[in-house]
Structures are given as C-alpha cells and as structure tokens.
Amino acid sequence: MSVGVLALQGDFREHAEVLRSLGAEVELIRRPEELDRISGLVIPGGESSVMDKLARAFGVAGPLAEAVRAGLPVYGTCAGLIMLADTVIDGIEGQQSIGGFDIAVRRNAFGSQTLSFETDLDVPVLGEPPVHAIFIRAPVVESVGTRARAIATLSDGRCVAVEQDNLLGTSFHPEITGEHRFHDYFLQKVAAAGFRY
C-alpha cells in the first residue's frame, strides 16, 4: 500500500517523513500518471494558489478530482484543505479547487503572519491529549455541508478540522509539530478503503 504526497509546492517532505515513520510507503506526486500507483494522497501545506495553478498546468487536477470522486482517501492540511473544498472564499482571481469536500473554506482567514499562532485543540476523534496545533496564515472552514462533519473547532466556534467519508482536512499543520495522530487516523482510512485506481 503506497500513499502519495502531492509535491508541487509546500512542505511535502515533512508529510512524507511522518507517513514513513508510521510505516507507509510514500510516493511524491507531480504528474497525473503517478496517481495510479497510490491508494491515498496527502495534499500538503503551502500556497494554495500556486498548487492549483501547477496542478492544472501539469494535468494533475482533472484526474485527481476524478479519483476523489471515485473514493480515493485524501488528507489536506492548510493549502491542502483549500484544494479539497467544494467552495473557496477569498481565492485569487481564477483560483479553482479539486473539490469533493462538502465545505466552504475561507483562505487566509486570520490575517497577516503576525496573527499566525499555535494553540492546544481538543479533537475528540483522536482522544487525549489535546492536539498542539499550529496555524500559519491559515484557512477556516466557514460552512460545513450535510455530507461533512466538523471534528475540531476553536473556542470562538470556528471550524478548523473536518471529515467526510474518505476525506480529512485540517487548517493547521500536524506535520511540523511531531503530531502523528492525524496521519495515523488517515492511514486507517486508507487501509479500510483499499482504493485501487
């Protein structure tokens, strides 16, 4: 079972390291033909407008959207969450997403970098202790559709982690804090789905 990490831009190496440490075989994905080797995909943190542009320019976006519709398990962090959202609010002009996740995500919802922060976050599906979450010019899930469900919110009620069948998304970055439980949770989805391209 091999898990892909979309490697067009961003912190894909950090994701690959976490996945390898959990025993997964990892493929870095930049081209459409590489998608058919994997049974799950992580879309990393980075700049969503850049990933979107490159994913379309190199023909990954279309086949990836089809794979998501066909049930490919995908976990997106930050920019990756934006890439998965059906609706992107405050994208750059012409920005598109892969979609599949029944959510609306607001890009860069907290403001400039001086308002980026880290905090402890309760995530009931992962149990104790709380997740130490790092938000970097992060998005928030502004509305959660009927097919998706919120799995973590900030104290002000804003949703920052979501799940929908084989899809998982977080506004924050477990990959850079040594937090492996989200990736572990995701790998369980991948194993259960047994996705074949």
Next chain:
Amino acid sequence: MTETTSAFGSSRVKRGLADMMKGGVIMDVVNAEQARIAEDAGAVAVMALERVPADIRSQGGVARMSDPDLIDSIIAEVSIPVMAKARIGHFVEAQILQALNVDYIDESEVLSPADYVNHIDKWNFTVPFVCGATNLGEALRRINEGAAMIRSKGEAGTGDVSEAMKHIRTIKGEVARLSALTKDELYVAAKELQAPYELVAEIAATGKLPVVLFVAGGVATPADAALMMQMGADGVFVGSGIFKSGNPQARANAIVKAVTFYDDPSVIASVSRGLGEAMVGINVSDLAAPHRLSERGW
C-alpha cells in the same frame, strides 16, 4: 471543544511560514501591477520594494526601506504573503514594517546598512525575519539573533548566478563537514564559524540547518532556478531577473515551473523556450569589491 494557551510569533510559527514557501519562488516587485503579475504567475510570496537591486546598483545613493504607501498598495493587491526589506541593523524600519503587517521582513544587504557592527535583534519581533548569508557561520549568527529563514546572498542585481552558487556550495559543504566531526571537535568548529556551540552541535546531529534555506542573488533564468534547487535550496528568490527581462509574465511562469520540476530537464527545456531576453546583467568579476553587496553583513 476549547483551546488553551495561544501563542503568536513563536519560533515554530515564524519558521513554519518559511516551511510553507518551500518549493516556491519569491519575486521582487516595485508596484501593485507587478505584484499582480507575480501572484498570477504562481509566486509563493512577493518582496515589496521601491527599486529592484539592479536599479539600486545603477542609480547609487542610500537605499532605504520602501514608502509605507507602496507597501500598503501591494498588500492590498495580493493575497499571497508580502515581504519587505529593512536595512541591516535598522530596527526602527523593522518596527515600521511590522506595524504595516508585512508577513516577513528581509534584513537585507541590498539596502544600505544602518549599523556596521550589529544586526537587528529579531527575537523582539512577532513578524519573522529572513536574512542573507554567504557561509554557515553567518547563517548561524543570524539564526542566533532570531532569523526564521536564511537565504544565500548571491550578488543581487547582477543576473550572474556564480556568487549564489558559491554561497550555497559553501553552506552545504560546511553543514556536511560538521556532520563528519566528532563531538570534541565541535567546540573548535564553533569557534572557527564564530557561531554558538549549541547551534553547531544541533547541525552536526541533524545534518541540516534548523530553518529553511532559499537562494537569492543573480537568478535570471529557469535553468538558474533549477540549478539552485538541484544544489539543495528549498526555494528561490528572484529579484531583478523577472521584471528586468523582456517578458516578465512568461519568465515568472517559467521559473515557477522550473522550481517544481527542477530535476526534470525536459520540463525545464520546454519552459525555457520563447521567454524573450533575459536581463542583461553584469559579471560579478567586473564589479569592484566595494560595490559587492554580498560583503555587507557581519
């Protein structure tokens, strides 16, 4: 579901934004229109400044922080991160840039230094800093002062990539050398690098810098950008190379693609076609030593 203990401006938060820029291109822009072109082309961030280094070099005079109005107009135009430059040691320019809500400050040798002894104490700020370095000791001194990202200096405004090559080779080589030393040799290594022992020991143990390392200074073509990525850079700054070229839009697009596919010559070849003229450039060897910006910083 509640959160406790929120922290702004921690090292992890500062270094984290640089992590998210990896595999990307940061482009110098001098107005909102160029910023729009850069964002559309796939820049991960823009560097807002009044004059690109090639013009600073040709026009001379004291180069300072940009006008706040210019920085505001660029922040208003784009939604990707906006960086801006403060002079080396000019902590009030840095305070102003933080008040303007820039996303990163570049304490830059491209501007005229304000202090020929000290750099800015970057721990005093919530906003993260990137600093230039020509070698590992310089990089570690900047990290010790609170820099959250390092860029090799290269020789800005020349379009000559040879200095950038020298600096990344030097930094990578020195990191590799530390990894090969025994524990008792690290004390002298720290002394020779003029860097704190703790940082030297950390690098010897991990085999890499504790912060993201971009390359800057003289990158003018997709091939230059891919060369730096193959040398192990995490990403690339392009200063004068884009907007001093014949077709900035096409060149910006091409450099972004070359950074992602830095190890695929067929992609680099295809994006290198039809870009028009590259910036004319100056050979670094033709520059008298006092005009070399990379020698600023201590």
